[in-house]
Amino acid sequence: MQDAEQERKRRQRKRSIAIAWVLFGLVVLFFIVTIVRLGGHVADRPI
Amino acid sequence: MTDVAYPVTTAALEADSGGDVADYVALMKPRVMFLVVFTALVGMVAPPGSMHPVLAIAALICIAAGAGASGALNMWYDADIDAAMARTAARPIPRGRVTPSEARSFGSVLAFGSVVCLGLMANWLAAALLAFTIGFYVFIYTMWLKRATPQNIVIGGAAGALPPVIGWAAAAGTVSLAPFVLFLIIFVWTPPHFWALALLRTRDYERAGVPMLPVVKGEDATRLQILIYSIILAPLGMVPAIIGLGGTLYAAAASVLGALFVVLALACYREREGEKAARAAKDLFAYSVLYLFLLFAVLLVEQGFNIHVGALPHIWTS
Numbered sequence: 001m002q003d004a005e006q007e008r009k010r011r012q013r014k015r016s017i018a019i020a021w022v023l024f025g026l027v028v029l030f031f032i033v034t035i036v037r038l039g040g041h042v043a044d045r046p047i
Numbered sequence: 048m049t050d051v052a053y054p055v056t057t058a059a060l061e062a063d064s065g066g067d068v069a070d071y072v073a074l075m076k077p078r079v080m081f082l083v084v085f086t087a088l089v090g091m092v093a094p095p096g097s098m099h100p101v102l103a104i105a106a107l108i109c110i111a112a113g114a115g116a117s118g119a120l121n122m123w124y125d126a127d128i129d130a131a132m133a134r135t136a137a138r139p140i141p142r143g144r145v146t147p148s149e150a151r152s153f154g155s156v157l158a159f160g161s162v163v164c165l166g167l168m169a170n171w172l173a174a175a176l177l178a179f180t181i182g183f184y185v186f187i188y189t190m191w192l193k194r195a196t197p198q199n200i201v202i203g204g205a206a207g208a209l210p211p212v213i214g215w216a217a218a219a220g221t222v223s224l225a226p227f228v229l230f231l232i233i234f235v236w237t238p239p240h241f242w243a244l245a246l247l248r249t250r251d252y253e254r255a256g257v258p259m260l261p262v263v264k265g266e267d268a269t270r271l272q273i274l275i276y277s278i279i280l281a282p283l284g285m286v287p288a289i290i291g292l293g294g295t296l297y298a299a300a301a302s303v304l305g306a307l308f309v310v311l312a313l314a315c316y317r318e319r320e321g322e323k324a325a326r327a328a329k330d331l332f333a334y335s336v337l338y339l340f341l342l343f344a345v346l347l348v349e350q351g352f353n354i355h356v357g358a359l360p361h362i363w364t365s
Contacts, residue, residue, distance in 0.1 A: 008065035018068045026164075029105055033168050036101045 066145040073139050074122055074150055075115030075157075082339070083114040083210045086233065089343045090214030090226050092351035093292055098218040105168040106217040110210060112161035113177045117184040117206070119154030123147050124189050131255035134248060158185075165217065173217035180209045194256070197263040204237030205230075228286050229343075235280045236339055239273040239312060243332035246270070246315075247325060270316045273331070277312035281305030284342055293346055300345040304338050 087110045091103055098106075122129065122140055126147055129135035139145040145153075158181050166174030188203030196202075208230045215226035245252060245259040246266060252259040261269040284305045288298035311331045318327040 011065045011067050014068050015066070015071070018071075029108070029168075032101055033105050036099055 066139060066149065070139040070144040071153060074119040074145060074153060076118030076121075079118060079207075080111050080114045082336075083207070084111045085340070086229070086343055087210040087214035087217075089347045089350070090211030090229060091218045092347060093211075093225065093229070094215050094219035094223075096219065102168060103218070106165060106173065106214070109161045109165035109168060110177060110213055110217075112157050113165070113181055114210070116154045116158035116161055117181050119150050119157060120181075120185045121189045123150040123154060124185070125193070126150075128193075128255045128257060132248070132251040134251060169217035170220050172220065172222070173213050176209060176213045176216055176222075180206050180213065183209075195258070197258050197260040199258070200241040201238050204234050204241075207237055208233035225287075225290060225292055228290060228292065229346075232280070232283055232286075232342070233339065235276055235283055236335065239276045239280070239308075240332065240335040240339075242269050242273050243315065243328045243335060246328040247332070267319060270319065274309075274312045274316045277309050281309050287346060292350070294349050297345050297349055301342060304341055308334065308338050 084107055088103075088107060091098060091106065122138055126138075126140040129138045130141035135141070140147055140150055158178075162174050162178045162181070165177050184203070184206035188199065188206055192199040192203050211229035211233070212222055212226040215229075216222050242260055245261050246269060249259070249261045249266065253262045260272060281302075282305070284301040285298060287293040288295075288301060293301070311327070311334050315324075315327040315331045318324040
């Protein structure tokens with residue numbers, strides 16, 4: 001019973017890590033897509 | 048701060064069946080997902096102009112997630128059918144690795160996320176088409192047609208045929224007649240592909256109560272339908288060459304691949320008994336996957352790679 005509980009926790013931990021990686025990937029993707037959509041001259045504007 | 052020990056309730060255990068990451072990947076039907084992404088990519092490189100590679104990759108990820116969402120929601124709703132069929136009994140829900148409510152939540156979040164992200168990263172026409180595709184697959188095909196009519200996979204095939212149109216819309220921002228030619232090819236390809244498989248699994252479908260054509264109309268009627276659709280598919284495969292989507296290489300490939308499709312469908316029509324009949328259906332099913340892959344691969348090579356000017360793909364030259 002304890003083994004089953006440990007196994008369940010191990011899988012839950014793996015799922016949590018996978019979700020973290022997916023979220024991190026989404027953040028990176030949104031950042032890159034934003035830069036691409038803004039275009040290369042976004043930094044040239046007067047401050 | 049004090050530690051509080053919460054009792055583990057049955058509901059809590061039911062809410063978390065302890066599925067592995069691999070179970071969630073299986074929920075998304077990765078092989079179907081690959082074909083969806085591949086055909087969407089062809090639709091993406093086909094329109095005139097170019098799409099930034101980063102945006103193209105982002106759009107493909109969204110389309111893949113949308114296909115995964117459809118798969119997960121299909122497995123949630125069809126868990127009873129899956130459990131009754133040998134081919135699908137090992138899927139995560141029948142095996143008890145993922146609960147139906149987990150699959151439903153996973154699919155819903157993925158569906159919503161993929162549509163919103165595609166809208167933000169590409170455009171809202173592509174996002175609307177993706178939303179329509181997921182909705183059609185889940186509500187029209189899975190929840191209604193699959194259990195109601197032997198024409199289930201004919202009409203439901205529209206969902207599987209839409210990815211090139213979504214890809215085209217993501218790249219061009221509009222849709223024209225051309226992507227619907229690609230849609231039609233997959234739409235007409237779907238019945239002989241699935242019915243060849245259904246011929247091999249007639250007992251399974253019968254036991255699960257799914258009114259597939261061989262169960263309702265018999266195997267001979269199914270073989271005739273397969274042949275008719277194959278005869279329509281072969282010339283239809285040539286249309287991209289006629290409207291300028293494909294070139295000489297595509298025309299040659301489409302004619303040879305289409306003729307071979309008809310030859311195998313004819314063999315499937317003629318062989319009606321025993322091992323030979325099963326072999327013919329198996330060959331046609333395997334070839335149908337190869338047919339679609341090769342047809343779209345040739346289109347991808349011709350459209351995506353500007354072989355006359357350089358070796359870089361079209362979408363990489365922006």
